[in-house]
Amino acid sequence: MQPRAHVTLEDVARAADVSLATASRALNGMRVTPQLRDRVLAAAEKLAYTPNAHARALAGASHRTVGVICHDVTDPYFAAVAGGVMRVAGANDLLVMLASTFRDPEREIAYVSMLRAERAPAILLIGSGFEDARWERALEAELKPYLDGGGRVAVVSRHRSLKVDSVLPENRAGAAAMARALLDLGHRRFAVLSGPRALTTVADRLGGFREELAKAGVGLDPADIVEAPFTRDGGYGAMTELLARGSTATCVFALTDVMAIGACAALRDQGLSVPNDISVAGFDDIPIVRDLTPPLTTVALPLQSLGEKAMELALTENSGRRRRLLRMGGEVVLRGSTAKVGS
Amino acid sequence: MQPRAHVTLEDVARAADVSLATASRALNGMRVTPQLRDRVLAAAEKLAYTPNAHARALAGASHRTVGVICHDVTDPYFAAVAGGVMRVAGANDLLVMLASTFRDPEREIAYVSMLRAERAPAILLIGSGFEDARWERALEAELKPYLDGGGRVAVVSRHRSLKVDSVLPENRAGAAAMARALLDLGHRRFAVLSGPRALTTVADRLGGFREELAKAGVGLDPADIVEAPFTRDGGYGAMTELLARGSTATCVFALTDVMAIGACAALRDQGLSVPNDISVAGFDDIPIVRDLTPPLTTVALPLQSLGEKAMELALTENSGRRRRLLRMGGEVVLRGSTAKVGS
DNA sequence: CTGAAAGCGCTTACAG
DNA sequence: CTGAAAGCGCTTACAG
DSSP: OOOOOOOOHHHHHHHHTSOHHHHHHHHTTOSOOHHHHHHHHHHHHHHTOOOOHHHHHHTTOOOOEEEEEESOTTSHHHHHHHHHHHHHHHHTTOEEEEEEOTTOHHHHHHHHHHHHHTTOSEEEEESOOBOOHHHHHHHHHHHHHHHHTTOEEEEESOOTTOOSEEEEEOHHHHHHHHHHHHHHTTOOOEEEEEOOTTBHHHHHHHHHHHHHHHHTTOOOOGGGEEEOOSSHHHHHHHHHHHHHTTOOOSEEEESSHHHHHHHHHHHHHTTOOTTTTOEEEOSBOOGGGGGSSSOOBEEEOOHHHHHHHHHHHHHSOOOSSSOOEEEEOOEEEOOTTOOOTTO | OOOOOOOOHHHHHHHHTSOHHHHHHHHTTOOOOHHHHHHHHHHHHHHTOOOOHHHHHHTTOOOOEEEEEESOTTSHHHHHHHHHHHHHHHHTTOEEEEEEOTTOHHHHHHHHHHHHHTTOSEEEEESOOBOOHHHHHHHHHHHHHHHHTTOEEEEESOOTTOOSEEEEEOHHHHHHHHHHHHHHTTOOOEEEEEOOTTBHHHHHHHHHHHHHHHHTTOOOOGGGEEEOOSSHHHHHHHHHHHHHTTOOOSEEEESSHHHHHHHHHHHHHTTOOTTTTOEEEOSBOOGGGGGSSSOOBEEEOOHHHHHHHHHHHHHSOOOSSSOOEEEEOOEEEOOTTOOOTTO
8 A cells, every 4th residue: 555645735625615725724723614614623633634844834834843952862961951941842832853963063063954944943052062163153154044034042051152042050150169168078189070171161160160279279280180071981981090190189070960970980990988088079960969879969050940941041032132141050069979078 | 133034045046047946956966067066056155045944845855854752851761762763863864853741641642743744754652652542542543644644653662552663672571580580589579669550661561570470489469569650759759658568578679770769769768778678670771770879780671772773663664564573682680789688 | 704826945847 | 957837735915
């Protein structure tokens, strides 16, 4: 049996013995004599008719599919933010096209281009921008015509030069608060497990942390900063490297919880105890860290809200000319992975 | 500044001083005199032209956006499977529309309908079906015309009556293998933290486990089976309930790792030690369970492959008439959360 | 309220 | 190889 062609509005109109226009109106809930309306609805039902979204979009009806681009759905941080996005999207009867760039900048540009072709009414960029001028220009070149065409864009996390509505986790302040909290515990010698320097998030968190330490007269030895991918395995490798370097830090600050989880695994594998031998702190407060042993000290970000707010920004008309910035604070949560020095 | 209309192929053709047809061909890599081709490409570049995907789809070109419906992106199980789907999709230049039903059957149907309207060339259903005749009929009513129209459908996990290509984790055999492994450790009194009975996955895992125990002459007291949502908090609540009932089980089998994580948290909060006071086992082997303390004994499923295979099934022509079934085995991995009885 | 018709932006036979 | 034209399946002024 060869696949039949799709049932079209015309089939429905014919079956109901009305014009195309009337069928369209009846299906879209516009004013139509009840009798005709019933005939149309019955015919549509019987034929299992589904309107062709492309024809609809082409003909000018608004398209209900928004685009979301994140680095990696598999990462609990992005999963949580995406969850927030989808909650709001679902509540607004919107379908979400979710793309994973797997942290490839080229692919990010390609996805924006595809979403633009899809005429998505909104595009959300979830995740830190890259501090790379070439990439920024290419991204802007895609986004500019999209915005000019009436597209809406919102981002979560800082993008240096993008003039779009943004939800900004307070990375800098959060990292500074964490520095203070750790200093209060008596630590004076720190190590940092960092992600790729090109990410704005890395610059902000590392900068905020370092600066606050400096205020207390505590320096950060370059040898105590290890750069690795923003993944569990990246954290594992970085921690292993740090130990190999013979670091004397009493406390390790991982720039994300996911890296902290890897770091803890590495310490365990080396027979070291957290927090007795060394304290570990993370950033984000992804759901799982509460259930680790010991539970992780971290900077808690309202992850789901980040996504919800971004979707709301994109959905809501920006009356003013200027971009809207929504700062979302983080809060230090001290848990079992960090201990007082000397206790 | 009012949003200008989108740049269209016609604009490009005019700028390049060629016909619409030639512009279209040049952009699509069909044979065109190099000179004309260059003019078209240059014009497109200058105007930041992006083809309208809707017009393209309407005009008959194939649409490169596939649909994926899962229960909850936020759940590490689905995140891992979705990751596999996206990897294959990305490699094939496909965009993924990912929808989260948040476990609402109604919403699942609604999403299939939307994806059908989008004329997605393929729809993937990730996650267990519901054993609910009304729901099954409604889903089939959506899927049938889609399939007849040439749509491709693949599912991960068992759907009772859906005649579509399927990737089937061997839930039954995996649970049976787990039962054997736990019996081998000397356990004779078990409890099960179960998800909603209406899910086929629950029926299979619980059935396989119970049956294997029965072969060894070990029964499962109904009071030792607690049903709760398939979430971390569901597992926490179920474990708490089990303790309140005064269960004497020496080993708890949670039907998913996510529930097992909640169970471990509940035990910890009650001051009980895993595995000294009680053993805990899960199912799925989501990435995080390796990093728990103690690491979780579980049935390891190749989560990413599940997604990859499903996407591949949907992408690859089904030459035969019949549905293809791809069974993917699970393997018991004994870790620290289970102990020998009496040791 | 209803219908005939134009138009959305492409692709693709069909001629040339 | 190139171009004029039809057609994809809708929506929406425009008449009536």
